[in-house]
Amino acid sequence: MAEGARPRPGAAALSFRPRLGLGLVAGAGAALGQAPFGLWPLTLLGFAALALLWSRAGAPRRAAFVAWVFGLGHFALALHWIVEPFFVDAARDGWMAPFALAFLAGGLALFWGAAGWIAARLRAGAVGLVAALCLSELARAYLLTGFPWAMPGHAFIGTPVMQWAAWIGPHGLTLATLALAMLPAALFGAGRRASALVVAAGALAVLWGGGLARLSLPLPEPTPHTVRLIQPNAPQRQKWDPEHIPVFYARQVSFTMAAPRPDLVVWPETALPDLLERAEAPLAHIAEAAGGAGVVLGIQRSEAGRYYNSAVFLDAGGRTADVYDKHHLVPFGEYMPWPAFWRRLGIHGLAARADGGYTPGPGPRLLDTGPLGSALPLICYEAVFPQDVGGAPERPDYLLHLTNDAWFGTFSGPYQHLAQARLRAVEQGLPLMRAANTGVSAAIDARGAVLSEIALGQAGYIDVALPEALPPTPYARLGDWPAAPALLVLFAIAARRARGKTD
Structure with missing residues (x-):
C-alpha cells in the first residue's frame, strides 16, 4: 500500500x-x-x-x-x-x-x-x-x-x-x-x-x-575566578516556616564564610524570605560573611504595589549593585491568567507568595558581577527557553541559573531541569553556573559537561573555577x-x- x-x-x-x-x-x-x-x-x-x-x-x-x-x-x-x-x-x-x-x-x-x-x-x-x-x-x-x-x-x-x-x-x-x-x-x-x-x-x-x-x-583554560555555589536544601514545606527560616539562613551564611574565599558566591532563587527593601541587615551580614567576594542571591522585592521575583548582586560593601527581575513567569504558579476568574474559585498561584502573583520584569538583561564579567541571569524555568537565552541584549561571559527545584519533587523534575540547563550551555557555547535550593546545583562548561555538582537533597557548597566561554555558536548567532x-x-x-x- x-x-x-x-x-x-x-x-x-x-x-x-x-x-x-x-x-x-x-x-x-x-x-x-x-x-x-x-x-x-x-x-x-x-x-x-x-x-x-x-x-x-x-x-x-x-x-x-x-x-x-x-x-x-x-x-x-x-x-x-x-x-x-x-x-x-x-x-x-x-x-x-x-x-x-x-x-x-x-x-x-x-x-x-x-x-x-x-x-x-x-x-x-x-x-x-x-x-x-x-x-x-x-x-x-x-x-x-x-x-x-x-x-x-x-x-x-x-x-x-x-x-x-x-x-x-x-x-x-x-x-x-x-x-x-x-x-x-x-x-x-x-x-x-x-x-x-x-x-x-x-x-x-x-x-x-x-x-x-x-x-x-580542546577547551580554553578556565578563568582565574572561583565561583561558590550554595545549596541549603530547604524542602518546600519548610522553606517559609518561621521555625526553619533561621536554620536555612544560618546554613547558607556558614557556607558563604567558609575558607578559602571565592571571588563570587551564588545563593539560589528566593534564598531570603525578606523583601529586598526590608533586608538591609541580612544583606549586610551576608556581605560580611562573604569577606569581600561578590554575592548573587534570589530575593523578592516590591515596587509601587507590584512584586517581583528577583536576583541581586551585592558588591564587597554589601550594597545592591545590580538587580534583575524575572520576566518569564510560570503560569498558574507565579501568576494566574485571568486572575479574577480564578480568585472567585479560591485558586491562587502556587509559587507566588505575594497576593495577586508576581509582575514580569522587562526582559532578558545582563547582570554585572564585577571582575567575573557579565552574567545572563536565569531564574527557575527561564532556563528551559532557548529563545530567552538568545534574547539577551549582548553576549554574556557566562549563564547564571538560580532556581528552587524543591517544587519539582525528588525524582524526575529536578534532573530534567538540569538537563535542559546543560543544553543551553551547548547551544550558546557558554558556561553555566547553577545554584538550586534542593539540587541539583552544578557547574557546567561551555560544551554542557557537568564539572562539579551537589547531589539532590543534600546541603553543601562547591567551589569551581569559572570556565571560559567558547566563540559564539551558529545557533547563538541565528537562533530559532x-x-x-x-x-x-x-x-x-x-x-x-x-x-x-x-x-
Missing part, C-alpha cells in the same frame, strides 16, 4: 482500538529517553512505532487520534512531576493534582495530534509527519508563553549527539531525533527492512561521530528563526511527492 493511502474501512475498524493502546504504550516508552532515565534507544523505538501506527490509521481524524494518544502517554510519564507542587499544601491544593496532570498531558498532546492530522490530511507521508511534529514542537515552545519541556531531542542530552545543538539548536535536534526514528520505520513498514537498518545505523553514526568530533576539540521556514519547505516537498505517488 502506498504511504498515505487509506486501508479498507473494515480492516481499520477492527484494529483501531488496539492501535490506540499500542500508541499510548509507545508514547510512554518514548518518554523514557528523558532524564533521569536517559534510555534514548527507547525514544527512537517509541517514535518508530508512532510512524507505523500513524501510517495505518486511515482517515486523518484517526491519524490525529493516534498521534494524540501517543502524546498523552509521552507527556503523562515525562511530566508526572507536575503533581508535586500541589502536595506542598496537600490539604488546600492536593485535589487539583490529577486534573493538572490530565490537562497538561492532554493539552500538550494536542500539538502532536494536530501534526498527525495535518500530515495525514495532506498525504505527506512519514517525511511530512516528521516535519509536522517538528513544527508543532516549535509552536509549543512559543504559544501561550511556551512550554518546551520534554522535547524528543532532549533524549540525547548527555550523549555526544547533544553537541549538534551548537549548530542546529533544540528544534534541529528534535528534527534529527524524529528523522532517525521515523524514516527508517517507514522503510521497514514498506518491506525494505535491510534499507531501514542501513539508514538508521548510518544516520546514528553520523550524529554520534559529529558530536565526538566536537568533544575532541531559520527553523520554521526550513520545516515548511520540507513539509511542502513531502506533501507534493506523496500526492504525486497516489494521484
Whole structure:
C-alpha cells in the first residue's frame, strides 16, 4: 500500500482500538529517553512505532487520534512531576493534582495530534509527519508563553549527539531525533527492512561521530575566578516556616564564610524570605560573611504595589549593585491568567507568595558581577527557553541559573531541569553556573559537561573555577528563526511527492 493511502474501512475498524493502546504504550516508552532515565534507544523505538501506527490509521481524524494518544502517554510519564507542587499544601491544593496532570498531558498532546492530522490530511507521508511534529514542537515552545519541556531531542542530552545543538539548536535536534526514528520505520513498514537498518545505523553514526568530533576539540583554560555555589536544601514545606527560616539562613551564611574565599558566591532563587527593601541587615551580614567576594542571591522585592521575583548582586560593601527581575513567569504558579476568574474559585498561584502573583520584569538583561564579567541571569524555568537565552541584549561571559527545584519533587523534575540547563550551555557555547535550593546545583562548561555538582537533597557548597566561554555558536548567532521556514519547505516537498505517488 502506498504511504498515505487509506486501508479498507473494515480492516481499520477492527484494529483501531488496539492501535490506540499500542500508541499510548509507545508514547510512554518514548518518554523514557528523558532524564533521569536517559534510555534514548527507547525514544527512537517509541517514535518508530508512532510512524507505523500513524501510517495505518486511515482517515486523518484517526491519524490525529493516534498521534494524540501517543502524546498523552509521552507527556503523562515525562511530566508526572507536575503533581508535586500541589502536595506542598496537600490539604488546600492536593485535589487539583490529577486534573493538572490530565490537562497538561492532554493539552500538550494536542500539538502532536494536530501534526498527525495535518500530515495525514495532506498525504505527506512519514517525511511530512516528521516535519509536522517538528513544527508543532516549535509552536509549543512559543504559544501561550511556551512550554518546551520534554522535547524528543532532549533524549540525547548527555550523549555526544547533544553537541549538534551548537549548530542546529533544540528544534534541529528534535528534527534529527524524529528523522532517525521515523524514516527508517517507514522503510521497514514498506518491506525494505535491510534499507531501514542501513539508514538508521548510518544516520546514528553520523550524529554520534559529529558530536565526538566536537568533544575532541580542546577547551580554553578556565578563568582565574572561583565561583561558590550554595545549596541549603530547604524542602518546600519548610522553606517559609518561621521555625526553619533561621536554620536555612544560618546554613547558607556558614557556607558563604567558609575558607578559602571565592571571588563570587551564588545563593539560589528566593534564598531570603525578606523583601529586598526590608533586608538591609541580612544583606549586610551576608556581605560580611562573604569577606569581600561578590554575592548573587534570589530575593523578592516590591515596587509601587507590584512584586517581583528577583536576583541581586551585592558588591564587597554589601550594597545592591545590580538587580534583575524575572520576566518569564510560570503560569498558574507565579501568576494566574485571568486572575479574577480564578480568585472567585479560591485558586491562587502556587509559587507566588505575594497576593495577586508576581509582575514580569522587562526582559532578558545582563547582570554585572564585577571582575567575573557579565552574567545572563536565569531564574527557575527561564532556563528551559532557548529563545530567552538568545534574547539577551549582548553576549554574556557566562549563564547564571538560580532556581528552587524543591517544587519539582525528588525524582524526575529536578534532573530534567538540569538537563535542559546543560543544553543551553551547548547551544550558546557558554558556561553555566547553577545554584538550586534542593539540587541539583552544578557547574557546567561551555560544551554542557557537568564539572562539579551537589547531589539532590543534600546541603553543601562547591567551589569551581569559572570556565571560559567558547566563540559564539551558529545557533547563538541565528537562533530559532531559520527553523520554521526550513520545516515548511520540507513539509511542502513531502506533501507534493506523496500526492504525486497516489494521484
